[in-house]
Amino acid sequence: MENLVMMKQAVNAQFWNGKKVFVTGHTGFKGGWLSLWLASMGAKVTGYGLSPNTNPNLYNVLDIPSVIEKSYIADIRDFIGLQKAMLDSDPEIIIHMAAQPLVRYSYQNPVETYAVNVMGTVHLLEAARHLHSARATVVVTTDKCYENKEWVWGYRENDQLGGFDPYSNSKGCAELVASAYRQSYFSNQNNTHHVATARAGNVIGGGDWSEDRLIPDAIKAFEGNSALRIRNPRATRPWQHVLEPLSGYLILLQHLYEADGSYASAWNFGPADADNRAVQEVVELVISKWNSPAEWQLEKSEHLHEANFLKLDCSKANCNLGWHPRWNLELAIEKLVQWHYACLQGENMREFSLSQINQYVSE
Numbered sequence: 001m002e003n004l005v006m007m008k009q010a011v012n013a014q015f016w017n018g019k020k021v022f023v024t025g026h027t028g029f030k031g032g033w034l035s036l037w038l039a040s041m042g043a044k045v046t047g048y049g050l051s052p053n054t055n056p057n058l059y060n061v062l063d064i065p066s067v068i069e070k071s072y073i074a075d076i077r078d079f080i081g082l083q084k085a086m087l088d089s090d091p092e093i094i095i096h097m098a099a100q101p102l103v104r105y106s107y108q109n110p111v112e113t114y115a116v117n118v119m120g121t122v123h124l125l126e127a128a129r130h131l132h133s134a135r136a137t138v139v140v141t142t143d144k145c146y147e148n149k150e151w152v153w154g155y156r157e158n159d160q161l162g163g164f165d166p167y168s169n170s171k172g173c174a175e176l177v178a179s180a181y182r183q184s185y186f187s188n189q190n191n192t193h194h195v196a197t198a199r200a201g202n203v204i205g206g207g208d209w210s211e212d213r214l215i216p217d218a219i220k221a222f223e224g225n226s227a228l229r230i231r232n233p234r235a236t237r238p239w240q241h242v243l244e245p246l247s248g249y250l251i252l253l254q255h256l257y258e259a260d261g262s263y264a265s266a267w268n269f270g271p272a273d274a275d276n277r278a279v280q281e282v283v284e285l286v287i288s289k290w291n292s293p294a295e296w297q298l299e300k301s302e303h304l305h306e307a308n309f310l311k312l313d314c315s316k317a318n319c320n321l322g323w324h325p326r327w328n329l330e331l332a333i334e335k336l337v338q339w340h341y342a343c344l345q346g347e348n349m350r351e352f353s354l355s356q357i358n359q360y361v362s363e
Helices: 002-007 029-040 079-089 103-108 110-128 166-185 214-223 243-258 279-289 315-320 329-344 349-362
Strands: 020-024 044-049 070-073 093-096 136-140 194-200 202-204 228-230 236-241 266-269 276-278 296-298
Touching (some): 029 044, 029 349, 044 079, 070 079, 079 110, 103 166, 214 228, 228 279, 236 243, 243 349, 266 315, 329 349
Parallel strands (some): 020 044, 044 070, 202 236, 228 296
C-alpha cells in the first residue's frame, strides 16, 4: 500500500481518460460537479438519478446531459430499471451518490428515506455484483452515519455506527449493507471488483440550490435582500468545498481499481480541524464576502433533534491515500460566492466551474 500512496496522491486525469463510469445521483449538487469533472478528464459517464427538484439547479445550469454519455432520469428504488441501465452501460467504475439527503425531511418521510438510502444501496450493489466489467465501486454515505456522542474528538472509520434521526440512521444502515455485500460477494481471493464506502462532511460550493441547507438558504436570502433565519448558530460541523470529498472519492477509486482489496473499506474525507466551525461563524464568513448588506436572525420555533458537534478524523485517508484538503473554509466560501455572482451576471457557468476545478487541481 505504501508504494501506491507514493505514486498517486492526486486525481490522475490520465487514469480517468476513457474509463466507463456509472454515477447515481448525477442530477444533484455533488453529482453535477463530479460528472463535469469526470467528463473533463475524458471519462465516459453514464448518470442515473431523479429529475432535479429545484429551479434553478446545477444539472441544467451546467447542461450535464451534453457532457456525459447518457443520462437516465430514474429512481434508485426501481431495481429492474437500475439493473438494466447498469448492464447497458457496462461500467468499470461505479459511484453511488443517489440519496434522500436531508435530516428534517427524513423526520417527515422516514419510509421514503429508508427506501432510498438503504434499499437503494441494496439495489445498486446487487446489480453491481453481476457486472463482469466492474472493477471498483464507492458507496457515498455521510459523516452523520456515526453514533453521535457529542464529543470533541473526530470520529474514526472503526467507531460505532448509529444515527438519531431517520436520515443519519439510514446512512448507518447503508454502511452495514455495503459491508455485508463486500464480505459476502466481493472479498474472495479471485475477486477483481472492490467496494469501499466514503463518509464526507458538510459540502459547500457554487450551484447548490437545495432546500433546507445552510449555504443555499443564505444565498437565497441574501440575493432576495432578506435576513437568513438559522436554527442552531452554535452547532459545529466539518465544512468543506464540494471538490474536496470528490477528489477523495476519485483517488480512492484509482486505488481500488489498480490495487488488491486492501483499500476496500470505509474512508473519511473531511476538512482540517480548523474548519470545524459553528454555523454562526460560517454565515458571518459568507456575509463578509457578500458585496451587499446581509444579516441573519435566530429562528426561535421548536426544532427537531440535530447533532450539535460533529467532527471527522481523516488520518486514514491522509496516510494511506495521500489525500489532504486543499482549500480552507475561507477560500471555499470565497469560491462559492464568486460562482454565484458569476451566475447572476450571466457568465458561462460550465466554463466557470471548469476553471474552479482547474484551480483546485493546480493547487
